[in-house]
Amino acid sequence: MLSRLRASMALRPCVSACRWTHTKEKGKPLMLNPRTNKGMAFTLLERQILGLQGLLPPKIETQDIQAMRFQRNLKKMTDPLEKYIYLMGIQERNEKLFYRVLMEDIEDLMPIVYTPTVGLACTQYGHIFRRPKGLFISILDRGHIRTILDNWPENNVAAVVVTDGERILGLGDLGVFGMGIPVGKLCLYTACAGIRPERCLPVVIDVGTDNETLLKDPFYMGLYQKRDRSQLYDDLIDEFMEAVVDKYGQDTLIQFEDFGNHNAFRLMRKYREKYCTFNDDIQGTAAVALAGLLAAQRAIGKPITEHKVLFCGAGEAALGIANLITMSMVEKGLTQTEARKKIWMFDKYGLLVKGRTQEIDSNQEVFAHEGPGNVQSFLEAVNVIQPTAIVGVSGAGRLFTHDVLKKMGTLNKRPIVFALSNPTNKAECTAEEAYTLTDGRCLFASGSPFDPVTLADGRVFTPGQGNNAYIFPGVALAVILSGVRHISDTVFLEAAKTLADQLTDEELAEGRLYPPLSNIREVSLQMAVKVQNSSFLFPLRFGVHTKKRTERGQTGVMGKDLEVGGRTI
Numbered sequence: 001m002l003s004r005l006r007a008s009m010a011l012r013p014c015v016s017a018c019r020w021t022h023t024k025e026k027g028k029p030l031m032l033n034p035r036t037n038k039g040m041a042f043t044l045l046e047r048q049i050l051g052l053q054g055l056l057p058p059k060i061e062t063q064d065i066q067a068m069r070f071q072r073n074l075k076k077m078t079d080p081l082e083k084y085i086y087l088m089g090i091q092e093r094n095e096k097l098f099y100r101v102l103m104e105d106i107e108d109l110m111p112i113v114y115t116p117t118v119g120l121a122c123t124q125y126g127h128i129f130r131r132p133k134g135l136f137i138s139i140l141d142r143g144h145i146r147t148i149l150d151n152w153p154e155n156n157v158a159a160v161v162v163t164d165g166e167r168i169l170g171l172g173d174l175g176v177f178g179m180g181i182p183v184g185k186l187c188l189y190t191a192c193a194g195i196r197p198e199r200c201l202p203v204v205i206d207v208g209t210d211n212e213t214l215l216k217d218p219f220y221m222g223l224y225q226k227r228d229r230s231q232l233y234d235d236l237i238d239e240f241m242e243a244v245v246d247k248y249g250q251d252t253l254i255q256f257e258d259f260g261n262h263n264a265f266r267l268m269r270k271y272r273e274k275y276c277t278f279n280d281d282i283q284g285t286a287a288v289a290l291a292g293l294l295a296a297q298r299a300i301g302k303p304i305t306e307h308k309v310l311f312c313g314a315g316e317a318a319l320g321i322a323n324l325i326t327m328s329m330v331e332k333g334l335t336q337t338e339a340r341k342k343i344w345m346f347d348k349y350g351l352l353v354k355g356r357t358q359e360i361d362s363n364q365e366v367f368a369h370e371g372p373g374n375v376q377s378f379l380e381a382v383n384v385i386q387p388t389a390i391v392g393v394s395g396a397g398r399l400f401t402h403d404v405l406k407k408m409g410t411l412n413k414r415p416i417v418f419a420l421s422n423p424t425n426k427a428e429c430t431a432e433e434a435y436t437l438t439d440g441r442c443l444f445a446s447g448s449p450f451d452p453v454t455l456a457d458g459r460v461f462t463p464g465q466g467n468n469a470y471i472f473p474g475v476a477l478a479v480i481l482s483g484v485r486h487i488s489d490t491v492f493l494e495a496a497k498t499l500a501d502q503l504t505d506e507e508l509a510e511g512r513l514y515p516p517l518s519n520i521r522e523v524s525l526q527m528a529v530k531v532q533n534s535s536f537l538f539p540l541r542f543g544v545h546t547k548k549r550t551e552r553g554q555t556g557v558m559g560k561d562l563e564v565g566g567r568t569i
Helices: 002-008 011-016 027-032 044-049 063-076 080-093 095-104 106-113 117-123 145-151 175-193 231-248 261-271 280-300 316-331 336-340 378-385 402-411 431-437 472-482 489-501 505-509 517-533
Strands: 135-138 159-163 200-206 253-256 277-279 309-312 343-347 389-392 416-419 443-446 542-544 562-564
Touching (some): 063 080, 063 095, 080 095, 080 106, 106 117, 106 175, 117 175, 135 145, 145 231, 175 200, 175 472, 175 517, 200 231, 253 261, 261 277, 261 280, 261 316, 277 280, 280 316, 280 389, 280 416, 280 443, 280 472, 280 489, 280 505, 309 316, 309 378, 316 336, 316 343, 316 489, 343 378, 378 402, 472 517, 489 517
Parallel strands (some): 135 200, 159 200, 159 253, 253 277, 309 343, 416 443
């Protein structure tokens, strides 16, 4: 099965294999549709039949030449936002060319279409806007969401990524400017897992924004009102979820992205047993962080059950990671109570302990332990808890100070330092600081990419990037292939183990805790097979083979059509 799936997802056939496309468009409208436009690659016969003769220069230019021009132009640019605008412009004009170039240079271009540059693009969304992408649903549309979905041109959507824009990366409330996040995520569904772009739908839910700067910005593109936090918000989300499954089916994957802490957990609990849904900030982040810890335990030779983890931050990312670490420790023989006692959290009010005056919400209670209540600095928390690993998910910048890193190096022979906050300027420390201040002994991972670090003695370390892109495309592929209706946390535990297993000893010796991003399609493929074959998703009997085109010509994975459980996706 793996060899067949791999064949279907091979890099070049995904974008260059001949595929029939049925279209009623001709002439200029056909060229303006990024899904049918091939630029100057239209043959003479195609130009004659499709009414393109004379609308293009006479040269018939291969996609190879187009890709070369694309790559040369990108290399001339130094500003990441300029690169982002150029890349998105190509996606708007020639989708196949966009994905070809993205997949051929995924390691260099992922930081442009995804974190950290996508965060900058979101802050500037109204200023760099060219043409709309995705579906915009506002609270004024209550009662009409199903009709709005009918306006979307594709009828066979398999995956939806939705945000309400309240907590975009570490940048806060960006309202509808957050559309860049679901667009970027779904680019990676295609580039990393081969899920066809026409089966992906990015959505932003506009209920207003509490960002005063945006409310005064003439280029803001959403509702000029404060966020609606009344029952109308819940009614809107309920209607949206029901409309999606009504139109696209009960097994449609709905990925929640960048919702505020107060909504993320409750919506996940509310919908996870009713819909095929997961929250990437909670579950995806948890899986990639756990994978890094599992890789680190190989380097240290200490099982995860013997680690003590201190979080800097106690929001949805921290709690998601903590809960998955607990599951992993329980799987290795600890009780849930024993596992939770090995996890501590520090937030803006200090160490999370029982009886402190500041409020502890219901999601945090299980990680609030008996302890000193006057610990107000993270360095003091490190001194008191003496962790083997520190995990930064606060979004508050440089909280892993030089003193913190030096103390971790004193406490541990191989300290684990995860600075996972995004974008780069929100990271708790840099890779250079972590390696230098621990004499190269730390095991480091970050949320945004850092360059390799060379120490004074000549040793070179390649920092690992704890990128959710290692997780959500592979999980999504498994879910779509299986047709599962509900996604359990165990899926993400299995995904984390699969990711850690794909790190080679040589890569671990380089300082990596994750495989190179250049291998991400193979990572996603292995993950999809492992997760789909596990008992956590409904097992399917399927084969991969070419089938005749259906009337609408839809496929689920770029490349050959897949027949899954008797149906073609």
